[in-house]
Amino acid sequence: MHFEDVKGILSPKGNMNIYRGCTHGCIYCDSRSTCYNMNHDFEDVLVKRNAPALLEKALSGRRKRMMVGMGSMSDPYMHCEKQLQHTRKCMEIIDRYGYGFTLITKSDLVLRDLDLIKSINSRTKAVVQMTLTTFDEDLCRILEPNVATTKQRFEVLMKLKEEGIPTVVWLTPVLPFINDTEENLRGILDYCIQAGVKGIICFDMGLTLRQGNREYFYKKLDEHFPGMKERYISSFGSSYNCTSPDNRQLMKIFYQTCKAHNIMYNVDEIFEYLHTFEDKTENDQLTLF
Numbered sequence: 001m002h003f004e005d006v007k008g009i010l011s012p013k014g015n016m017n018i019y020r021g022c023t024h025g026c027i028y029c030d031s032r033s034t035c036y037n038m039n040h041d042f043e044d045v046l047v048k049r050n051a052p053a054l055l056e057k058a059l060s061g062r063r064k065r066m067m068v069g070m071g072s073m074s075d076p077y078m079h080c081e082k083q084l085q086h087t088r089k090c091m092e093i094i095d096r097y098g099y100g101f102t103l104i105t106k107s108d109l110v111l112r113d114l115d116l117i118k119s120i121n122s123r124t125k126a127v128v129q130m131t132l133t134t135f136d137e138d139l140c141r142i143l144e145p146n147v148a149t150t151k152q153r154f155e156v157l158m159k160l161k162e163e164g165i166p167t168v169v170w171l172t173p174v175l176p177f178i179n180d181t182e183e184n185l186r187g188i189l190d191y192c193i194q195a196g197v198k199g200i201i202c203f204d205m206g207l208t209l210r211q212g213n214r215e216y217f218y219k220k221l222d223e224h225f226p227g228m229k230e231r232y233i234s235s236f237g238s239s240y241n242c243t244s245p246d247n248r249q250l251m252k253i254f255y256q257t258c259k260a261h262n263i264m265y266n267v268d269e270i271f272e273y274l275h276t277f278e279d280k281t282e283n284d285q286l287t288l289f
Helices: 051-060 086-096 108-123 137-143 150-162 182-195 213-224 228-236 247-260 267-275 280-288
Strands: 002-004 046-048 067-070 100-105 126-131 167-170 199-201 206-208 241-243
Touching: 051 086, 067 086, 067 267, 086 100, 086 108, 100 108, 108 126, 108 150, 108 280, 126 150, 126 267, 137 150, 150 167, 150 182, 167 182, 167 267, 182 247, 199 267, 213 228, 228 241
Parallel strands: 002 046, 067 100, 100 126, 126 167, 167 199
Antiparallel strands: 206 241
16 A cells, blocks of 8 residues: 555546555456556555545535546445545545535445435435445355455445435446356345345446456466366457357346336446436425425
């Protein structure tokens, strides 16, 4: 872990990453790709030291409120957050200025900040997005070794449901020949149904590989799944998209299940929901009249 001051923190669309790199160790992580020009070891997390100050400056200077999003590149609840509380500091600022909020995580540490999430959601909208890829707990510990297991994440989703916090699940990536099974898919979908998630983001049953993350992924395949790397090379070559041979059948199950349980599955619709700012106090005032 190392610290730097950066020039900016908030993108024009309201996205931010207060860390760069990650310690969760997921074997498929796209953020390892060399196209992102990371000039330090991925596990040597860069902490954007002045992120809270930059965020406060950005939000205080805006006329129109919006949704602020965290975690598109680096999980806001990786291990160092427990001590640094960088994510919590930024959430306090978002809450203070009345902005909406969403984040993507695989960590149960998000429940530490449930008080702030509830406060934001009471006046605007706070959406917790959680990645679920692998129903089998033992397999999950191989694919996503240093973070909360899928069952633990499901328990987080259930707690958020109990507290009235809207949630969205990322069912991606699904690894061909490893967890691209109907049993795995139905297990994840059952968790989503029980947790009452608003939407599930799933582009297809597969993953993407490019320089940087491909080499790391293949190294881990050699460690945990002997012979699997050769199967990937034989099946996909150097393709960016590595789609499961069972994609059509599995996506049919995915669509049918989401429709049956009134879960959003259209990616554009979900993204629109995540990016749309809501002012609940304004709605409450209109109700009075």
